[in-house]
Amino acid sequence: MILRSVVGKLWLTIIILVSVVLIALSLFLNEQVDNTYTRTHKESLERLAKEIRSKSADLNHVQEVSKIFDTYMIVMNSQGKIDTSKSKPDSLPVAEEVIQLVDTSKVSENDVYIQTGKVEAKHGDIMLAAVPYHLTNDQVTLIFYQPLNESIEEDLKMWILYSALIGIALTTIFAFFLSTRISQPLIQMKKAAEKMAKGDFTARVHVREHEKDEIADLSLTFNRMAGQLDDLVNMLSHEKEQLTSILRSMTDGVITLNAKGKVIMTNPPADRLLAIFREPGELSLKATLPPPLKDFFDTVVKEEKEHFGDITEQGRTWAVVMAPLYARGQLRGAVAVFRDVTEERRLDKMRKDFVANVSHELRTPLAMLQGYSEALIDDIAQSPEEVKEIAQVINEESMRMGRLVRELLDLARMEAGHIQVQLSDLDVSMFVQRVVRKFQNLARDRDVEVIGEVAEDLPFVRWDEDKIEQVLTNLVDNAIRHTPQGGKVTVRAFWNEKNMFIEVEDTGTGIPEEDLPFVFERFYKADKARTRGQSGGTGLGLSIVKHLVTAHQGNATVRSQIGKGTVFSIQLPVEVPEDAELKL
Known part of the structure; x- marks a missing residue:
């Protein structure tokens, strides 16, 4: 060796x-x-x-x-x-x-x-x-x-031979000493290089002060190089930690790809996206690039320019921007930044639906007001009874339009957080009975029975009476309008140690299961009919209910079966905190 x-x-x-x-x-x-x-x-x-x-x-x-x-x-x-x-x-x-x-x-x-x-x-x-x-x-x-x-x-020749042998022996000792002397710094540099190869950049070669030869200069140069590498690695490590912290703190997902389309770096939002596309039994989130992102990558590599668009999976939408990465003029991969825009797209759709719904809801009464008012101007009505009927229609449509505008203003204030909860002590039993009595005439006109079922020994609660009455009014009115003749609407109240529960149950047509998650949204109608029929409404009542219940730190839910009816359940704390206010 x-x-x-x-x-x-x-x-x-x-x-x-x-x-x-x-x-x-x-x-x-x-x-x-x-x-x-x-x-x-x-x-x-x-x-x-x-x-x-x-x-x-x-x-x-x-x-x-x-x-x-x-x-x-x-x-x-x-x-x-x-x-x-x-x-x-x-x-x-x-x-x-x-x-x-x-x-x-x-x-x-x-x-x-x-x-x-x-x-x-x-x-x-x-x-x-x-x-x-x-x-x-x-x-x-x-x-x-x-x-x-x-x-x-012969003696002289022998002495010459002996001298040569002695010279060789001395040379052997001197050569070994010299070799060891020369190679010792090299061995130290080798050991230091091995430590550096293992990630320890603090290794240094010892140099004696009296040594000023080329080996010493090489050792000093090696130590300077090791020091510069240590500083560079520390700087890169610091920058990497900063980059990692930035990437981890970003709400946007970031995926870095190599030239072959393999994922080489991600942050947590990106991992969650990749997990959605992960095949069953696949352990690594980075095994393959999802097909939608693969299409983006192929386009970026082919055109060598930024490409953006949306991808949708499992009911969620992401806006993706992918740009090429270059190294010394050569395409070395791509970086993709994507954001979950499901809520933005939903809000955008709601805005468009809101404009369409408001336009529709206002257009119908306005058209009728215009038509009947023109009938009066043109003396189409021949008798006082016809004039009275036309005036009645005009009055109903104006009231309907006023109710729509009022509910829109109320909903706007709620969503803006401008309505505060004014708390007071309230007897739930008497409160429920009062609401039931209020709808008796309307229910009688529609041939619907409205009853109240209140548990015994209900405690007093601290609610905003006006706002909870508005909640029950919207729910009971909605239940009566969706219940056919001969049906029944039940308002029941019960409680546990912390929460009060109020349910409004009807025997109406019911709500399809796929529509249940959206019934509390503005202008959402499960029957999809935009008519002024018996069940016609503004489509804002349940959204107002949701906001008012949330303002009381409660929760509103719904369960329904087609042909069997619907139950709206309101869960409210027995005592709402004094600092409660409406927040989105």
Whole structure:
């Protein structure tokens, strides 16, 4: 494993490089030792031979000189034999072997004959020099030779080898120390980088104060980079938290999509929208893009411009605006912002319906007023009875139009919160009986029975008597008008410890189940008939009931079955708080 590390590679590289250099140097030095040693012997013998040849001297003197140079001398006569009387005694044991190395034909006056060779005697390898020498009465050849002491040369080579080995050993230690020294900051940087990869951007590399080399500069640069990354990550994290807080606090839904249409980020309103489109058993809210939004996305990607519109699902409506997202000029996805506009669309529809209903309700009496008034002007009525009948119709239609305008004004004040609840003590039993008696004549004219059923021991309550009477008046009047001849309308009152309940039940035609959630809306008519028949009304009575009951912190509900009748139930607190007021 060490060879895979920077320390091992650097250490091995230094060792190989130094070893190659030292081995090459050792080989070179050995060669130089050989050459120098041989050259030294050659120069020494050549200088000695030339010196003796240039000067005539006694052989004894020559022998003394050669002794000074640690050189053996052999005297060979003209017949090529050894002159033992003139040769040195210590040279005689190898004299025969030495003269065999001499080629006498190459011995001349002008040059020194140099030759190396091996003798079997104790000297081993030798180097010899031969020069002619003139005696008084004869000419001989002087042979000087020196043994080549290989042990000294071998010792020198061994020392060179030992020096190389010691150098390699020291280099190994030095290289390992140097590699460790150099790589230690790198190892620290690696550990710091691993911590940074795990999200810890506080990791730093320790730098000694006295270190001013490139590694120290790299470590300082790494620390600066880590610090900048830490600041950048903290800033991005802070911005992300801010963005997340903004997205979570938004009432509008936000969905971010990648280039393939996959959801990559949402906020809680968007999660609720996606949950509506989630398939049964699907765990992730972001698994697939809902089909309506997929159509928006395809359009945005195709046209590369903002696209907006509405989507409807499960009775709710969302206004969607989707725009493309770009990165370096390339489309990288889209962002969709949507808002639940169900209430706005409902209110808009109610406004349109309100205008249509008011126009219709006013147009009918106005048309009749205009028609009958023209009949009077044109003297169409021939008798006093006809004139009286026309005047009666005009009076009824004017009263009906006045009632409509009055109820519209009351409803406008209630919705604006301008009507306050004036509380007073009220006997519920007497109150219910009074309301029932008020409708006896109307009920008798329509052949409908109106009765009151009041529980015993009802407590006094604190209500706004006028407004609760208006509530019951609207409910009972509405019940009588929707009850056929021979039917019955029952007003009952009962209570528990906290709440008083008043119900108005009729035996009329009933209300369809799909219309029940809308009966308290303005101008809503379950029979959808806009006629002045027996059940004709303004369509505002139940809406006024809802607002007045809400002002008393109560609740109004309805239950009905087709052909069996309808029950309107009013739940009111026994004692309404003094600060209660009408609020939408």
